[in-house]
Amino acid sequence: MGKHDFRHKLFLFFLEDHITFYTNKVDTDFHQHHYIQVTLALDKPFTVEIEKEVLQTTGVIIDSNKPHKIQGTNGWQLYILVNPESSFGEALSQKLRDNYIYTFDYIDMEVITKIKSIENLLQYEQFLKYLMEALELNKIDAHSPLDPRIQQVIDYIGNSQFDEITIKQLSERVFLSESRLSHLFKAEMGISITSFLLHEKLKRAFKLIFTGMKLTDAAIEAGFHSSSHFTRSARDKLGMSPRAIKKDSIYFKV
Structure with missing residues (x-):
């Protein structure tokens, strides 16, 4: 299967420290979760409402446990829900720098849209590497071990x-x-x-x-x-x- 069937509206990947999906059907109620959330537009901007602010953007990081809602049914978005205790989560936390939201001024769309052709773990890991570079996330190889x-x-x-x-x-x-x-x-x-x-x-x-x-x-x-x-x-x-x-x-x- 060289190309995903886009009659379907949500493509979901489960990994050890995060969940990734891309979709054109997100229209959420206000909610919050333990994950740090990354949302990136694959084509058109989407709308985020958080802390009484309404933003139209092409990319955000939302901190853990922050109530928010997203309306994205006018286009496709990539969503990554990341365990804050993972090295990936720590890299996102560094980007947030104690803020509840971070918006991207520029995103390399060519990198992000590569998600549409992924079919195995090796391809996904390569995509994630390129994505972290595109988002200028500092790679963290190790973090303090848990008790x-x-x-x-x-x-x-x-x-x-x-x-x-x-x-x-x-x-x-x-x-x-x-x-x-x-x-x-x-x-x-x-x-x-x-x-x-x-x-x-x-x-x-x-x-x-x-x-x-x-x-x-x-x-x-x-x-x-x-x-x-x-x-x-x-x-x-x-x-x-x-x-x-x-x-x-x-x-x-x-």
């Missing part, structure tokens, strides 16, 4: 069924009180354990959906109490319902 107890908690969460996880259970695994674990996790990760679990549930549910599972089954499998709980969570964190995200979409596991 080993927090790393143990994260590894355990990644290998468990979410509906079986409690903070009490996690605290017992690393020999900390629940309050001490909660405090340490927030200090190390910049997000509460409950919020982290919710983000991990959302990621797992969408991976299941885009590999063929029905919405309700994916929601339950990922640890949500019901499909309505999954829908409310997706609207709150991503600004769109799961059905709206799934409709006319293609998932690429790179």
